[in-house]
Amino acid sequence: MTHSLHRSGDIESQKKDFNWFMYQTKGINDVNIRDKALEFIAAAEAVGSENWGDVKTGPITRYSSEAIKAKITDKSRIRGVFTKREQVRQFLTRIKERELGMSVVITGVLDEVLPACEEAGVIPHSINYSLGVWGKKDKLPDETTLSITTMCGHHMIPPKFVRHIMRQVEKGRMTPEDGAIQLANFCYCGIFNQVRCAEIITAHTKA
Amino acid sequence: MAAINPEKCVGCKICQIYCTVDAIYAQGNKCAIDQDRCTECYVCLRQKVCPRNAIEPVALDGFYKQFQHVMSDPVENHGVTGVTGRGTEEVKTNDVSGRVKRGQVGICIDMGRPGYGVYLRDAEKVAMACAAAGVRLAPAEHTPLAALMPDRTTGKLAEECLHYHLLSVIVEGTCREDQLAGVLKALQQVEKEIDTVFSLGLILRMDEKGKNPTLACLDELGIPQPHRGKVNVGLGRPLCLE
Numbered sequence: 001m002t003h004s005l006h007r008s009g010d011i012e013s014q015k016k017d018f019n020w021f022m023y024q025t026k027g028i029n030d031v032n033i034r035d036k037a038l039e040f041i042a043a044a045e046a047v048g049s050e051n052w053g054d055v056k057t058g059p060i061t062r063y064s065s066e067a068i069k070a071k072i073t074d075k076s077r078i079r080g081v082f083t084k085r086e087q088v089r090q091f092l093t094r095i096k097e098r099e100l101g102m103s104v105v106i107t108g109v110l111d112e113v114l115p116a117c118e119e120a121g122v123i124p125h126s127i128n129y130s131l132g133v134w135g136k137k138d139k140l141p142d143e144t145t146l147s148i149t150t151m152c153g154h155h156m157i158p159p160k161f162v163r164h165i166m167r168q169v170e171k172g173r174m175t176p177e178d179g180a181i182q183l184a185n186f187c188y189c190g191i192f193n194q195v196r197c198a199e200i201i202t203a204h205t206k207a
Numbered sequence: 208m209a210a211i212n213p214e215k216c217v218g219c220k221i222c223q224i225y226c227t228v229d230a231i232y233a234q235g236n237k238c239a240i241d242q243d244r245c246t247e248c249y250v251c252l253r254q255k256v257c258p259r260n261a262i263e264p265v266a267l268d269g270f271y272k273q274f275q276h277v278m279s280d281p282v283e284n285h286g287v288t289g290v291t292g293r294g295t296e297e298v299k300t301n302d303v304s305g306r307v308k309r310g311q312v313g314i315c316i317d318m319g320r321p322g323y324g325v326y327l328r329d330a331e332k333v334a335m336a337c338a339a340a341g342v343r344l345a346p347a348e349h350t351p352l353a354a355l356m357p358d359r360t361t362g363k364l365a366e367e368c369l370h371y372h373l374l375s376v377i378v379e380g381t382c383r384e385d386q387l388a389g390v391l392k393a394l395q396q397v398e399k400e401i402d403t404v405f406s407l408g409l410i411l412r413m414d415e416k417g418k419n420p421t422l423a424c425l426d427e428l429g430i431p432q433p434h435r436g437k438v439n440v441g442l443g444r445p446l447c448l449e
Contacts, residue, residue: 003281005437006321006406014435025300025443041298055281103300103443110436114417117440124417126307126442128298128315128408129433131425134394135404139323146321154281155322155374156250160224186254188282 003132003153004079004107004191008146013200015109017151018082019191020044020091023103030074036100037078038069043094044080047087047129052080053190060084061184063192070117081193092120148197152187161186169205176201208245208265208272211254213237215261225256227374228324246324246374247276262282271355271368278351279374295377298410306349306446311381312421314342314390319375320406327355327376328369329401333394334378334410335364335377340393342380350379378405388424395428408437 004019022040023123024030034115038054044052045065052061054076057068088106095104106113110127117124133140140146149157165179174182181196211231213221218236223229229250230244238261251262267273296304297315305314316333318384319325338344338361346351355364362378382390387409394407411419425432 002387005408005435007435010320011434018248021299023296023299023305023443025296028303029444092440100442101271101444103302104438104440105299106440107435107437110438111434113436117417117438122440122442123415124413124438125302125443125446126298126410126412127419128313128410128437128439129422130435130437131407131409131430131433133321133404133406134398135401138402140321142341150321153320154279155227155320156248158225158227158250159322160226161361162438163225164224186250 003189005128006133006153007150009143009150009200010147011109013190013196015075015112015185016083017193017196018085018088018106018108018113019079020049020082020199021077021079021105021107023077024060024074024104025103029101033074033076033102034072035122036102037072039100040078040102041065041069042096043091043098046094047082048085049067049080049087050195051184051190051192052078053188054078055189058188059184059190059192070183077189080190083193083195085112088113088116090120092117096120096122147200148183151192151197152189154187154189156188157183157186157192166201166205167199176205182189208242208247208267208276209240209249209262210265211238211351212263215259217259218300221258222251222256222262225251225254225355227322228372229429240260243370244324245374246279246372247272248279248374249276251438254284255304271371273345274351274355274368275371278434296380297379297383297408300305301410301412302439302441302446303443305449307381307410307412308449310384311412312384312387314380314382315408315410316378317375317406317408318378319373319403321404323404324372324374325376325403326365326369327371327373330371330376330378331362331364331369332401333397333405334364336393336397337380337390338362340382340390341386342382344378344380344389349376353377353411384421388428390432391424391428
Protein backbone atom coordinates (compact mmCIF):
# COMPACT_ATOMS: atom_id res chain seq x y z
CA MET A 1 0.00 0.00 0.00
CA THR A 2 1.23 3.48 -0.75
CA HIS A 3 -1.44 5.29 1.15
CA SER A 4 0.49 8.36 2.26
CA LEU A 5 2.40 8.90 -0.97
CA HIS A 6 0.00 10.43 -3.44
CA ARG A 7 -1.33 13.49 -1.63
CA SER A 8 -2.28 16.48 -3.73
CA GLY A 9 -2.89 20.19 -3.42
CA ASP A 10 -0.84 23.34 -3.12
CA ILE A 11 2.87 22.56 -2.65
CA GLU A 12 3.34 25.11 0.14
CA SER A 13 0.46 23.43 1.97
CA GLN A 14 2.01 19.99 1.41
CA LYS A 15 5.25 21.25 2.94
CA LYS A 16 3.40 21.36 6.26
CA ASP A 17 2.33 17.75 5.96
CA PHE A 18 4.51 14.79 6.96
CA ASN A 19 3.63 11.21 7.85
CA TRP A 20 5.68 8.95 10.10
CA PHE A 21 5.42 5.16 10.17
CA MET A 22 6.79 2.21 12.11
CA TYR A 23 6.77 -1.05 10.18
CA GLN A 24 7.46 -4.64 11.14
CA THR A 25 8.63 -7.07 8.44
CA LYS A 26 6.64 -10.27 8.18
CA GLY A 27 8.64 -13.28 9.36
CA ILE A 28 11.64 -11.22 10.51
CA ASN A 29 10.77 -8.72 13.24
CA ASP A 30 6.99 -8.95 13.53
CA VAL A 31 6.65 -10.68 16.92
CA ASN A 32 6.22 -8.93 20.29
CA ILE A 33 6.27 -5.47 18.76
CA ARG A 34 4.23 -3.83 21.50
CA ASP A 35 7.07 -2.30 23.52
CA LYS A 36 8.72 -0.93 20.40
CA ALA A 37 5.43 0.50 19.20
CA LEU A 38 5.02 2.26 22.52
CA GLU A 39 8.51 3.76 22.12
CA PHE A 40 7.57 5.09 18.70
CA ILE A 41 4.40 6.59 20.08
CA ALA A 42 6.31 8.15 22.99
CA ALA A 43 8.81 9.73 20.58
CA ALA A 44 6.02 11.02 18.36
CA GLU A 45 4.05 12.43 21.27
CA ALA A 46 7.19 14.04 22.70
CA VAL A 47 7.66 16.10 19.53
CA GLY A 48 3.96 16.90 19.21
CA SER A 49 2.59 14.52 16.55
CA GLU A 50 -0.73 16.15 15.66
CA ASN A 51 -2.51 12.89 14.82
CA TRP A 52 -1.55 9.25 15.13
CA GLY A 53 -3.25 5.90 15.36
CA ASP A 54 -3.39 2.22 14.67
CA VAL A 55 -5.50 1.02 11.77
CA LYS A 56 -6.83 -1.76 14.02
CA THR A 57 -8.29 0.73 16.51
CA GLY A 58 -8.45 4.17 14.98
CA PRO A 59 -6.93 7.65 15.31
CA ILE A 60 -6.46 9.83 18.42
CA THR A 61 -8.92 12.30 16.94
CA ARG A 62 -11.52 9.68 17.87
CA TYR A 63 -10.04 7.47 20.59
CA SER A 64 -7.89 8.18 23.62
CA SER A 65 -4.16 7.59 23.50
CA GLU A 66 -4.53 4.97 26.24
CA ALA A 67 -7.31 3.13 24.40
CA ILE A 68 -5.19 2.84 21.26
CA LYS A 69 -2.09 1.76 23.19
CA ALA A 70 -4.06 -0.88 25.08
CA LYS A 71 -5.08 -2.61 21.85
CA ILE A 72 -1.68 -2.81 20.16
CA THR A 73 -0.95 -6.28 18.80
CA ASP A 74 1.61 -7.74 16.41
CA LYS A 75 -0.81 -6.92 13.57
CA SER A 76 -0.89 -3.22 14.47
CA ARG A 77 0.38 -0.51 12.18
CA ILE A 78 1.49 2.59 14.05
CA ARG A 79 1.68 5.87 12.16
CA GLY A 80 0.91 9.55 12.41
CA VAL A 81 1.30 13.15 11.32
CA PHE A 82 3.77 15.98 11.76
CA THR A 83 3.27 19.50 10.45
CA LYS A 84 6.86 20.77 10.75
CA ARG A 85 10.22 19.61 9.40
CA GLU A 86 11.73 20.17 12.85
CA GLN A 87 9.40 17.54 14.33
CA VAL A 88 10.64 15.06 11.72
CA ARG A 89 14.25 15.81 12.63
CA GLN A 90 13.65 15.41 16.34
CA PHE A 91 11.59 12.23 15.88
CA LEU A 92 14.21 10.57 13.69
CA THR A 93 16.97 11.57 16.07
CA ARG A 94 15.14 9.98 19.02
CA ILE A 95 14.25 6.78 17.13
CA LYS A 96 17.80 6.38 15.79
CA GLU A 97 19.19 6.67 19.33
CA ARG A 98 16.85 3.94 20.59
CA GLU A 99 18.05 1.38 17.97
CA LEU A 100 14.69 -0.38 17.86
CA GLY A 101 15.38 -2.17 14.58
CA MET A 102 11.96 -1.49 13.08
CA SER A 103 11.60 0.05 9.63
CA VAL A 104 10.87 3.77 9.70
CA VAL A 105 9.28 5.67 6.85
CA ILE A 106 8.70 9.40 6.45
CA THR A 107 6.45 10.63 3.65
CA GLY A 108 6.20 14.18 2.41
CA VAL A 109 7.64 16.78 0.07
CA LEU A 110 11.18 15.63 -0.65
CA ASP A 111 12.66 19.12 -0.36
CA GLU A 112 11.57 19.00 3.28
CA VAL A 113 11.96 15.31 4.17
CA LEU A 114 15.47 14.76 2.81
CA PRO A 115 17.05 17.72 4.67
CA ALA A 116 15.33 16.50 7.86
CA CYS A 117 16.91 13.07 7.34
CA GLU A 118 20.32 14.62 6.84
CA GLU A 119 19.95 16.80 9.93
CA ALA A 120 18.99 13.70 11.95
CA GLY A 121 21.94 11.73 10.62
CA VAL A 122 20.00 9.04 8.78
CA ILE A 123 20.65 8.03 5.17
CA PRO A 124 17.65 7.02 3.04
CA HIS A 125 17.79 3.35 2.08
CA SER A 126 14.99 3.42 -0.49
CA ILE A 127 12.44 5.93 -1.74
CA ASN A 128 9.04 5.41 -3.33
CA TYR A 129 8.62 8.43 -5.60
CA SER A 130 5.16 9.69 -6.53
CA LEU A 131 4.68 10.20 -10.25
CA GLY A 132 1.16 11.44 -9.71
CA VAL A 133 -2.16 10.45 -11.22
CA TRP A 134 -2.50 8.84 -14.66
CA GLY A 135 -5.49 7.81 -16.75
CA LYS A 136 -8.95 9.38 -16.90
CA LYS A 137 -8.33 12.29 -14.58
CA ASP A 138 -11.53 14.01 -15.70
CA LYS A 139 -13.41 11.48 -13.54
CA LEU A 140 -11.89 12.89 -10.35
CA PRO A 141 -13.37 15.48 -7.98
CA ASP A 142 -12.14 19.09 -7.95
CA GLU A 143 -8.63 19.86 -6.68
CA THR A 144 -9.76 21.25 -3.32
CA THR A 145 -11.77 18.12 -2.53
CA LEU A 146 -8.88 15.93 -3.66
CA SER A 147 -6.41 17.82 -1.48
CA ILE A 148 -8.53 16.66 1.49
CA THR A 149 -9.60 13.15 0.40
CA THR A 150 -6.04 12.16 -0.53
CA MET A 151 -4.95 12.71 3.07
CA CYS A 152 -6.65 9.38 3.73
CA GLY A 153 -4.77 7.25 1.25
CA HIS A 154 -7.22 4.37 1.62
CA HIS A 155 -9.91 6.81 0.48
CA MET A 156 -12.25 6.25 3.36
CA ILE A 157 -13.31 9.91 3.09
CA PRO A 158 -16.07 10.29 0.50
CA PRO A 159 -15.86 13.42 -1.72
CA LYS A 160 -19.51 14.27 -1.05
CA PHE A 161 -18.83 14.18 2.68
CA VAL A 162 -16.04 16.76 2.20
CA ARG A 163 -18.43 19.06 0.33
CA HIS A 164 -21.06 18.51 3.03
CA ILE A 165 -18.60 19.56 5.73
CA MET A 166 -17.55 22.64 3.75
CA ARG A 167 -21.19 23.66 3.36
CA GLN A 168 -21.72 23.25 7.09
CA VAL A 169 -18.73 25.50 7.76
CA GLU A 170 -20.00 28.08 5.28
CA LYS A 171 -23.36 28.11 7.03
CA GLY A 172 -21.63 28.70 10.36
CA ARG A 173 -22.78 25.38 11.80
CA MET A 174 -19.27 24.24 12.63
CA THR A 175 -15.75 25.63 12.67
CA PRO A 176 -13.15 24.57 10.10
CA GLU A 177 -11.32 22.81 12.93
CA ASP A 178 -14.41 20.82 13.97
CA GLY A 179 -15.09 19.93 10.35
CA ALA A 180 -11.50 18.74 9.95
CA ILE A 181 -11.85 16.48 12.99
CA GLN A 182 -15.03 14.94 11.59
CA LEU A 183 -13.18 14.15 8.37
CA ALA A 184 -10.13 12.85 10.25
CA ASN A 185 -12.31 10.37 12.11
CA PHE A 186 -12.99 8.55 8.84
CA CYS A 187 -9.28 7.80 8.37
CA TYR A 188 -8.67 4.76 10.61
CA CYS A 189 -4.88 4.94 10.31
CA GLY A 190 -4.34 8.32 11.93
CA ILE A 191 -2.41 9.78 9.00
CA PHE A 192 -5.00 12.42 8.14
CA ASN A 193 -3.58 15.89 8.77
CA GLN A 194 -6.50 17.69 10.39
CA VAL A 195 -4.42 20.85 10.89
CA ARG A 196 -3.77 21.19 7.17
CA CYS A 197 -7.37 20.20 6.46
CA ALA A 198 -8.73 23.04 8.60
CA GLU A 199 -6.47 25.45 6.72
CA ILE A 200 -7.77 24.17 3.37
CA ILE A 201 -11.38 24.45 4.52
CA THR A 202 -10.75 27.99 5.75
CA ALA A 203 -9.09 28.99 2.49
CA HIS A 204 -11.88 27.58 0.33
CA THR A 205 -15.01 28.57 2.20
CA LYS A 206 -16.59 31.91 2.96
CA ALA A 207 -16.76 31.02 6.63
CA MET B 208 -21.59 -7.17 1.54
CA ALA B 209 -23.72 -4.24 2.57
CA ALA B 210 -27.38 -3.84 1.65
CA ILE B 211 -30.13 -1.40 2.63
CA ASN B 212 -33.13 -2.95 4.35
CA PRO B 213 -36.17 -1.35 2.66
CA GLU B 214 -38.27 -2.06 5.76
CA LYS B 215 -36.04 0.27 7.80
CA CYS B 216 -35.03 2.85 5.16
CA VAL B 217 -37.02 6.11 5.33
CA GLY B 218 -35.46 7.55 2.19
CA CYS B 219 -33.63 10.43 3.92
CA LYS B 220 -30.63 9.93 1.57
CA ILE B 221 -28.15 10.87 4.29
CA CYS B 222 -26.19 7.72 3.45
CA GLN B 223 -25.45 8.94 -0.07
CA ILE B 224 -22.86 11.49 1.07
CA TYR B 225 -20.93 8.78 2.89
CA CYS B 226 -20.42 6.38 -0.02
CA THR B 227 -16.82 6.45 -1.22
CA VAL B 228 -17.75 5.53 -4.81
CA ASP B 229 -21.27 6.96 -5.22
CA ALA B 230 -22.87 3.52 -5.21
CA ILE B 231 -25.95 4.48 -3.14
CA TYR B 232 -28.89 5.70 -5.17
CA ALA B 233 -32.54 6.61 -4.63
CA GLN B 234 -35.10 4.04 -5.76
CA GLY B 235 -38.57 5.48 -5.32
CA ASN B 236 -38.73 6.77 -1.76
CA LYS B 237 -36.01 4.41 -0.55
CA CYS B 238 -32.26 4.12 -1.02
CA ALA B 239 -30.44 1.14 -2.47
CA ILE B 240 -26.86 0.08 -3.14
CA ASP B 241 -25.62 -0.54 -6.67
CA GLN B 242 -24.01 -3.92 -6.00
CA ASP B 243 -22.00 -3.75 -9.22
CA ARG B 244 -20.34 -0.50 -8.19
CA CYS B 245 -20.09 -1.08 -4.40
CA THR B 246 -16.52 -1.96 -3.42
CA GLU B 247 -17.38 -3.44 0.02
CA CYS B 248 -15.25 -0.77 1.69
CA TYR B 249 -17.68 -0.88 4.65
CA VAL B 250 -17.44 2.88 5.38
CA CYS B 251 -21.25 2.99 5.53
CA LEU B 252 -21.28 0.11 8.01
CA ARG B 253 -18.28 1.01 10.18
CA GLN B 254 -19.26 4.67 10.50
CA LYS B 255 -22.89 3.78 11.26
CA VAL B 256 -24.08 6.51 8.90
CA CYS B 257 -27.75 5.47 8.76
CA PRO B 258 -29.85 6.96 11.57
CA ARG B 259 -32.31 4.03 11.22
CA ASN B 260 -29.64 1.30 11.01
CA ALA B 261 -31.05 0.31 7.64
CA ILE B 262 -27.61 -0.51 6.18
CA GLU B 263 -26.89 -4.09 7.08
CA PRO B 264 -24.01 -6.49 6.45
CA VAL B 265 -24.66 -9.50 4.25
CA ALA B 266 -22.32 -12.50 4.18
CA LEU B 267 -19.57 -12.18 1.56
CA ASP B 268 -20.23 -14.98 -0.87
CA GLY B 269 -17.13 -16.63 -2.26
CA PHE B 270 -13.42 -15.91 -2.73
CA TYR B 271 -13.68 -12.96 -5.11
CA LYS B 272 -16.24 -11.17 -2.98
CA GLN B 273 -13.99 -11.58 0.06
CA PHE B 274 -10.98 -10.42 -1.96
CA GLN B 275 -12.94 -7.33 -3.03
CA HIS B 276 -13.72 -6.51 0.61
CA VAL B 277 -10.21 -7.11 1.95
CA MET B 278 -8.73 -4.88 -0.77
CA SER B 279 -11.26 -2.10 -0.20
CA ASP B 280 -11.38 -2.04 3.60
CA PRO B 281 -7.99 -1.15 5.17
CA VAL B 282 -8.94 -2.59 8.55
CA GLU B 283 -8.68 -6.10 7.14
CA ASN B 284 -5.41 -8.04 6.93
CA HIS B 285 -4.71 -9.77 3.66
CA GLY B 286 -4.67 -13.51 4.29
CA VAL B 287 -1.40 -14.30 2.49
CA THR B 288 0.75 -11.19 2.83
CA GLY B 289 -0.54 -10.52 6.36
CA VAL B 290 -0.57 -6.80 5.65
CA THR B 291 -3.46 -4.40 6.21
CA GLY B 292 -4.53 -1.72 3.74
CA ARG B 293 -3.93 -2.85 0.17
CA GLY B 294 -1.86 -5.73 1.48
CA THR B 295 1.63 -4.93 0.23
CA GLU B 296 4.94 -3.97 1.83
CA GLU B 297 6.46 -2.03 -1.12
CA VAL B 298 9.06 0.44 0.20
CA LYS B 299 7.91 0.27 3.83
CA THR B 300 10.23 -2.52 4.90
CA ASN B 301 12.65 -2.55 1.98
CA ASP B 302 15.58 -1.87 4.33
CA VAL B 303 14.92 -5.30 5.86
CA SER B 304 13.11 -7.27 3.14
CA GLY B 305 15.38 -6.16 0.28
CA ARG B 306 12.49 -6.58 -2.11
CA VAL B 307 13.83 -3.86 -4.42
CA LYS B 308 17.59 -4.20 -4.80
CA ARG B 309 20.29 -2.01 -6.30
CA GLY B 310 19.89 -1.82 -10.08
CA GLN B 311 16.16 -2.47 -9.86
CA VAL B 312 13.09 -0.27 -9.93
CA GLY B 313 10.01 -1.18 -7.95
CA ILE B 314 6.85 -0.47 -9.92
CA CYS B 315 3.89 0.30 -7.69
CA ILE B 316 0.67 1.17 -9.51
CA ASP B 317 -2.27 2.04 -7.29
CA MET B 318 -5.18 1.24 -9.59
CA GLY B 319 -8.35 3.26 -8.95
CA ARG B 320 -6.58 5.72 -6.71
CA PRO B 321 -7.34 8.47 -5.82
CA GLY B 322 -10.78 7.39 -4.74
CA TYR B 323 -12.40 6.49 -8.04
CA GLY B 324 -12.22 2.72 -7.82
CA VAL B 325 -11.21 0.11 -10.37
CA TYR B 326 -12.80 -2.82 -12.12
CA LEU B 327 -10.32 -5.65 -12.26
CA ARG B 328 -10.57 -5.70 -16.07
CA ASP B 329 -8.69 -2.36 -16.03
CA ALA B 330 -6.14 -3.64 -13.52
CA GLU B 331 -5.54 -6.52 -15.94
CA LYS B 332 -4.86 -4.15 -18.84
CA VAL B 333 -2.19 -2.33 -16.83
CA ALA B 334 -0.66 -5.54 -15.48
CA MET B 335 -0.43 -6.98 -19.00
CA ALA B 336 1.15 -3.76 -20.33
CA CYS B 337 3.73 -3.89 -17.55
CA ALA B 338 4.53 -7.56 -18.14
CA ALA B 339 4.95 -6.97 -21.87
CA ALA B 340 7.38 -4.12 -21.13
CA GLY B 341 9.60 -6.32 -18.99
CA VAL B 342 8.21 -5.90 -15.48
CA ARG B 343 8.50 -9.02 -13.34
CA LEU B 344 5.14 -8.98 -11.59
CA ALA B 345 5.29 -9.68 -7.85
CA PRO B 346 4.34 -13.14 -6.51
CA ALA B 347 1.36 -13.95 -4.27
CA GLU B 348 3.45 -13.92 -1.09
CA HIS B 349 4.28 -10.26 -1.80
CA THR B 350 1.17 -8.78 -3.34
CA PRO B 351 -2.55 -9.73 -3.29
CA LEU B 352 -3.32 -9.27 -6.99
CA ALA B 353 -1.04 -12.19 -7.87
CA ALA B 354 -3.60 -14.54 -6.31
CA LEU B 355 -5.90 -13.73 -9.25
CA MET B 356 -3.14 -14.09 -11.84
CA PRO B 357 -2.60 -17.66 -13.11
CA ASP B 358 0.41 -16.59 -15.20
CA ARG B 359 2.54 -13.76 -13.83
CA THR B 360 4.58 -13.59 -17.03
CA THR B 361 1.56 -12.17 -18.91
CA GLY B 362 -0.35 -10.35 -16.15
CA LYS B 363 -3.65 -11.85 -17.32
CA LEU B 364 -6.19 -12.27 -14.53
CA ALA B 365 -8.72 -15.04 -13.96
CA GLU B 366 -11.68 -14.40 -16.28
CA GLU B 367 -14.30 -14.73 -13.53
CA CYS B 368 -12.88 -11.86 -11.45
CA LEU B 369 -12.78 -9.14 -14.10
CA HIS B 370 -16.17 -7.55 -13.31
CA TYR B 371 -15.40 -6.97 -9.62
CA HIS B 372 -15.07 -3.34 -8.55
CA LEU B 373 -12.47 -2.48 -5.88
CA LEU B 374 -11.67 0.79 -4.18
CA SER B 375 -8.09 0.15 -5.25
CA VAL B 376 -5.63 -2.63 -5.89
CA ILE B 377 -1.91 -2.49 -6.57
CA VAL B 378 -0.14 -3.77 -9.67
CA GLU B 379 3.33 -4.40 -8.35
CA GLY B 380 6.62 -5.67 -9.73
CA THR B 381 10.21 -4.85 -10.55
CA CYS B 382 12.25 -4.09 -13.63
CA ARG B 383 15.87 -3.27 -14.27
CA GLU B 384 16.80 0.41 -14.16
CA ASP B 385 17.61 0.33 -17.88
CA GLN B 386 14.08 -0.95 -18.61
CA LEU B 387 12.31 1.91 -16.81
CA ALA B 388 11.89 4.19 -19.83
CA GLY B 389 10.22 1.38 -21.77
CA VAL B 390 7.88 0.60 -18.89
CA LEU B 391 6.87 4.25 -18.58
CA LYS B 392 6.18 4.42 -22.32
CA ALA B 393 3.93 1.38 -21.97
CA LEU B 394 2.08 3.10 -19.12
CA GLN B 395 1.70 6.27 -21.19
CA GLN B 396 -0.06 4.12 -23.79
CA VAL B 397 -2.25 2.02 -21.50
CA GLU B 398 -3.44 5.04 -19.48
CA LYS B 399 -5.46 5.96 -22.58
CA GLU B 400 -7.10 2.52 -22.70
CA ILE B 401 -8.51 2.27 -19.20
CA ASP B 402 -11.72 3.67 -17.76
CA THR B 403 -10.24 4.74 -14.45
CA VAL B 404 -7.16 6.37 -12.92
CA PHE B 405 -4.04 5.12 -11.23
CA SER B 406 -1.37 6.67 -9.05
CA LEU B 407 2.16 5.65 -9.96
CA GLY B 408 5.00 5.07 -7.53
CA LEU B 409 8.58 4.16 -8.44
CA ILE B 410 10.76 2.58 -5.76
CA LEU B 411 14.49 3.11 -6.02
CA ARG B 412 17.33 1.86 -3.87
CA MET B 413 19.59 4.72 -2.80
CA ASP B 414 23.39 4.63 -2.76
CA GLU B 415 25.55 5.25 0.32
CA LYS B 416 24.93 8.99 -0.04
CA GLY B 417 21.18 8.59 -0.38
CA LYS B 418 21.18 9.28 -4.15
CA ASN B 419 20.04 7.49 -7.31
CA PRO B 420 20.18 9.11 -10.80
CA THR B 421 17.72 6.74 -12.48
CA LEU B 422 14.85 9.24 -12.66
CA ALA B 423 16.75 11.38 -15.18
CA CYS B 424 14.90 9.45 -17.89
CA LEU B 425 11.64 11.14 -16.87
CA ASP B 426 12.73 14.37 -18.57
CA GLU B 427 13.06 12.67 -21.96
CA LEU B 428 9.53 11.28 -21.62
CA GLY B 429 7.98 14.59 -20.64
CA ILE B 430 7.11 13.31 -17.16
CA PRO B 431 7.56 15.87 -14.36
CA GLN B 432 10.17 15.05 -11.74
CA PRO B 433 8.49 13.92 -8.50
CA HIS B 434 8.25 16.28 -5.55
CA ARG B 435 6.77 13.77 -3.10
CA GLY B 436 8.35 10.61 -1.74
CA LYS B 437 7.95 7.92 0.83
CA VAL B 438 11.39 7.66 2.39
CA ASN B 439 12.56 4.50 4.10
CA VAL B 440 15.30 5.92 6.33
CA GLY B 441 17.21 2.66 6.77
CA LEU B 442 16.77 2.04 10.51
CA GLY B 443 15.30 -1.47 10.16
CA ARG B 444 17.43 -4.45 11.23
CA PRO B 445 18.90 -6.69 9.96
CA LEU B 446 19.74 -4.11 7.30
CA CYS B 447 19.65 -5.31 3.68
CA LEU B 448 22.73 -4.01 1.88
CA GLU B 449 21.89 -5.42 -1.56
